[in-house]
Amino acid sequence: MRDQSSRTQNSTASRTFSRWIPAIVAPIVIGVGVILVPMQATAAVDLPDKTPAELVQFAAESPAQPLSGTIEQRSELGLPDLSGLTGALGGAGGDGSSAPAAASSADLEQLLSLALGSHTARVYLDGPNARLQVLDPLAERNVYRNADGVWIYDSAEKAATHITVDQAAVEALKAELQTGHADAGAGAEMPTPEAMLDQALARLDESTAVTVGTDALVAGRAAYELVLTPRDSGTLVGQISVAIDGQTGTALAASVTARGADTPAFSIAFTDVTFAAPDPAVFAFTPPAGTAVTEKPIPVPTAAELQQAKAEAGSGDAGSVDSAAKPVLHGTGWTTVVELPAGALGAPASGPLDTVTQPVDGGRVLTTSLVTVLFTSDGRAFAGAVDVATLQAAASAPAASSGR
Amino acid sequence: MTGFAIETAGLSKRFRAQMAVDGIDLAVPSGSVFGFLGPNGSGKTTTIRMLLGLVAASSGSARVLGTDMPRGVGSVLPRVGALVEGPAFLPFLSGAANLRRFDAADRSAGGRSRPARVADALDRVGLSHAADKKVHAYSLGMKQRLGLANALLVPRDLLVLDEPTNGLDPQGTREVRNLIRSLAGDGTTVFVSSHLLAEVEQICTHVGVMRAGRLVTQGTLDDFRSTGAVSVRLQTPDVADARAVLARLGLTVDAPAGTPARAGGPADATRLVTARLDATPPEAVVAALVAAGVRVRGFEAAHASLEQRFVELTGEGFDVVQ
């Protein structure tokens, strides 16, 4: 009797336990899946070895592939609040007298958030057609490039900008330049692509160590990794890594890591990609009813104008009105500092800008992990992938102020 | 069906520190009407829940209709109709809709004959007129009837009825009694738990008594009665003499003084003397009384009533056993 009851007791207990098994197994299965799937994605891949030069050449020579894919852009620049900054700039421009300044500030805001923000986007490429579809929550920003020009559409603003270039003028310019080039280069030796690449690499090599990293799977495709490491320790940039598809030579991912950091401050990568021509319909855009459309034709300079501009830039003519707003470069390579003369950003930044900057000697500074921007008290702005001291040095250098 | 409709071995249920059911060996013969008795909290309902697979036994085993429970829940329960701890229905549905719902839950019940089954069951408990009334408008007695109807949806081999006449008027109580009798007549085993001893006495062939989680006794109703002591009821005016004789014969005399059985003169009034008869034959008692000159006006040797027996086994009153 005792035996029987203890046996049934055991079987009852084991039956009770067996009914909890699914509840124990389910999280384990999910956990294993969560660990295994990314492990598969980072599983060892072995592509035929390439030297850095071969890899750069492979990437450069590969024709642009028609593709569609999803890219994820992640930005941890350490910006306090980007919208605050662009808002301040936009507001400052709006307060200024000139309308174009306001428009350019709005454009700047859009471009900054597109270029520096974190978002997920779809990319479609097919020959001359391209589209970037930024998937915002409950909204969408689009850049279409097709035969009609470039359309920028923002669903939240319900605004479209149409940028057009006179194709005929471009063709004419091209033809003119080509004949001019042919004249100029008649005596010179036609450089082979290899020679040009070698030259480029050699020049790059002076400032940057170019290496090939470990092969990896990116968006499910075997890819090479090209690693650029600045030799100049004065820059904030620690390393730039580019993943290049082993089959097509298309760049699949890029990331910038700050000096001394473990994780990239900025990365952009395909999470999935298909190398096939997308449906042509994805490139078509007609502004929907009720959309504010801004037309922006871009004037095409003639060859003569281009020549003149070149000459002006070469001679460093400081007398013209235009050059007041033109940026000035200090230094070379990774530690190049860009100087924007006073007035380039519209009226001096007020209140909102103060919230994202800190006061330093000679002005206020905006610090991020990769880029530092110095707004001097006299209205100039200095920016570069360098520390504040380098910017201050550039600001106090006599050459900088001579431009004014 | 032969043998036992319900058979348990060492069936126990422990709720944390308390032993609700403590190793009971229940044996309910097929075809019997088994009265399951016990004070509140003695473990009757927990036992019933274990038999029906609602509660898992802590130890021991239970077989219902020849199949181990709770493993056989799916195959056995369609043959078992039950009323457990009072009827329960969704108040916002009609009586018929509630029955259809429970019937649909039974995998072995076909869908086509469902309306007919529901109508039959309602008719059987006299609720046809209230079939489409929402249950929240039902009286306690109507709900009780509906609960019985649910137990009778399909022909059953075993009925487990927990307090089936609770809330019913005398008329309804008699109907239920007749219903149980007729079902038992058809060969259905009926397992009735009840407080109403008179009712159990009228319809049951077998009884089992629970006390503090233990099965104190079980067997046929006749055995149950006869195992108890036989008591003597003597009607006589000669109380003192009678008591002396009974005591001399070794009987335990109950009351210190006889009570008047009938109104009459103080000297000549007939009084009742009761005593417990142990091994002494009743005829020997009568002979001794007559020989002693006691005027025997009435004499009865009878088994104790079920209630007396019940109180003997479970203690005084219906106190909740802790």
Add this chain to the structure above:
Amino acid sequence: MRAERRGSTAALFGSELLTLFRRRRTVALLAALALIPVLIGVAIRLAGDAGSGRGPAFLDQITNNGLFVGVTAIIVAIPLFLPLTIGVVAGDTIAGEASHGTLRYLLIAPAGRLRLLAVKYLSAGVFCLAASLTVVVVGTLVGWALFPIGPVTLLSGSTVSVGEGLLRLLGIAAYVCVSLLGLSAIGLFLSTLTTVPVGAMAATAILAVVAQIIGALPQLDWLHPWLFSEHWLGFADLLRDPVQWASFADNALLQAGYILVFGALACGRFLTKDILS
């Protein structure tokens, strides 16, 4: 054994659905949900355009196209009202039967514990669909009655016909229904823990709110991909051109994970539970 089974699980499911949708409380929940698009439509009809950039997304599109009433109503309903109604229905599944005492009669019918749990979950799922369809369909009808209806401008700037717009609205209803299935599984599990249905209902609704609060905290962003509410607003991907099915798939996978884990927990609990109610 199998040949004996004349009644099917479909019959139990059908009876469960009848019980659910004939219940006045269920009807009241759906009516409350239907009230959201009605209020939005009437308010905009009376007050006029709210102006761009104010209020929920798509609100400013309604005066141009009544089809956006349903979309706007979904955006308004998804953070609180829909989870609340789902909490009531899913939290009631087992605990409600237990509190009425009908659970024991269903089990001795016998319904089979696993079968009953599955049927209860399925009917909660049907309620999810009914709830999201109510908002979208009533929204569309209100929009149709109060505003002009025309080709639908998608987020990408392209325009599709009214027919395709309606199809996409149905897609949104399906997406929202899928979004709520994980929460339903949580509600089902909580419902097996108690015999007090209000407790399970409240706990489910509170969890929905907590998940969304966590989802709004950037400090906890490592947790965000695991929240059942993570993709709740992803239905906007059905309003893009081309449609981004990826979020539909991500959402379905996430919800399936929740169904698996909480379904298994509910099974473990319900199959071993002593029914004392």
